[in-house]
Amino acid sequence: MQMPTGVHALVRRTHEERVMRALRENGAMSRGEIARVVGLSRTTLSEITGSLLQRGAIVVVDTDASRREGSGRPAERLALDPASAQFMGVDFGHRRVHVVIADASHEVMASGSVRYDDTADWQTRTELALGLVGRLSTGAGVHYGALQGIGIGVPGPYPAPEGAPWPRATPGATVLRPAPEGVDVAFAERFDAPVIVDNNTRLAALAEAISGADSVADLVYVRLSDGVGGGLVVGGQLVTGSAGLAGELGHVTVEPAGRPCRCGKRGCLETVASVPGILAACWEFGLRLENLQDLAAAVAAAHPVADRVLREAAAALGRVVGAATMTLNPAKVVIGGEITRLAPVIVEQVAATLAAELFPTAPGGPVVEAARLSDDDGAIGALAAVFHSSPLLAKYPGTTDVKGRSDAGRPATEGAAHVRP
Helix, strand or coil, rough: CCCHHHHHHHHHHHHHHHHHHHCCCCCCCHHHHHHHHCEEEEEEHHHHHHHHHCCCEEEEEEEHHCCCCCCCCCEEEEEHHHHHHHEEEEECCCEEEEEEECCCEEEEEEEEECCCCCCCCCCHHHHHHHHHHHHHCCCCCCHHHHHHEEEEECCCCCCCCCCCCCCCCCCCCCCCCCCCCHHHHHHHHHHHEEEEEEEEEHHHHHHHHHCCCCCCEEEEEEEEEEEEEEEEEEEECCCCCCCCCCCCCCEEEEECHHHHHHHHCCCCCHHCCHHHHHHHHHHHCCCCCHHHHHHHHHCCCCCCHHEEEEEHHHHHHHHHHHHHHHHHHHCCEEEHHHHHHHCHHHHHHHHHHHHHHHHCCCCCCCCEEEEECCCHHHHHHHHHHHHCCCHHCCCCCCEEEECCCECCCCCCCCCCCCCCC
């Protein structure tokens, strides 16, 4: 086959780059899906993909038979050669770190988590995370020399506000220290790969906003876990705020004389609606639950104390989300965290409270739903941030490699990352 030259070669190379970018961002796609994303005719796309297949740059991974409607012939799904690159998503929670490794076709190759005490310092947390990464390589075909990018989610504001004391100490509170900026350096030096670091709940919001066919430009996300975090998508942008504090809904005060919060204040939403806060409230009312499994059993048995505590926590959450909704007017409110799957009453009560909080003459409030992704959504969101320059990340700082270089000028592109667990 005669190779094109001159302007024809440039046009062909541009088409190939667009196809490769679409596959990098979206994972495996049929030719029809690629054509819609990149805007090429079927004939041109067939020529481009044929050449890429012949050269081994892309491969046929499967067909769309399992999700195809009708009796037509199943279409092949193409992807980047899975062995050509690997990517890592890391989610540091308050009491555990979760790691997900995916290949170039977006298939998750390995995942796992390890727990630590919420008072553990960041050196300990980082060492535990790196140890977990090492263990995941055993028997999973993971070769970290092929890592092309690492996304890391951390709790609390990131980067921490400069010049402000952190935090104000309240007697009895377990003090939360923000992640040091050296977290990215530790991973960059170990794996010699570019690193993105951001608030883990914001990354979870990114994962929810771009997942599925009904992605939205305006979304409020809250995750109930060991803490309560939030993320805001406004006008198609994932918002950080002037000091990295945008979306910290868990530290809105709901009970001024309430329990000490890890942030240094009292009565934050986190002290009421986090998993530890809900379990503590159950104990106060005489229902001694040790963990989420105990709470799930109490919910299944329709225990009145569990129902009361969950509804009161969800009502407090609904009032906070109501204020955010009146301010931002989102199309969707998403409540994440394993507890929302174990106790559906949380989403139901948030929706009911939110309806009462909204402007009386509003034509309709946002859709309120449980998160689609599991508790590894922060790690999945970190992967999504690495896989593509999403429009949601258009105003984000660039990645940093081991030498501290930035690629902040990289253009944003359309599309969405779909990491399949």
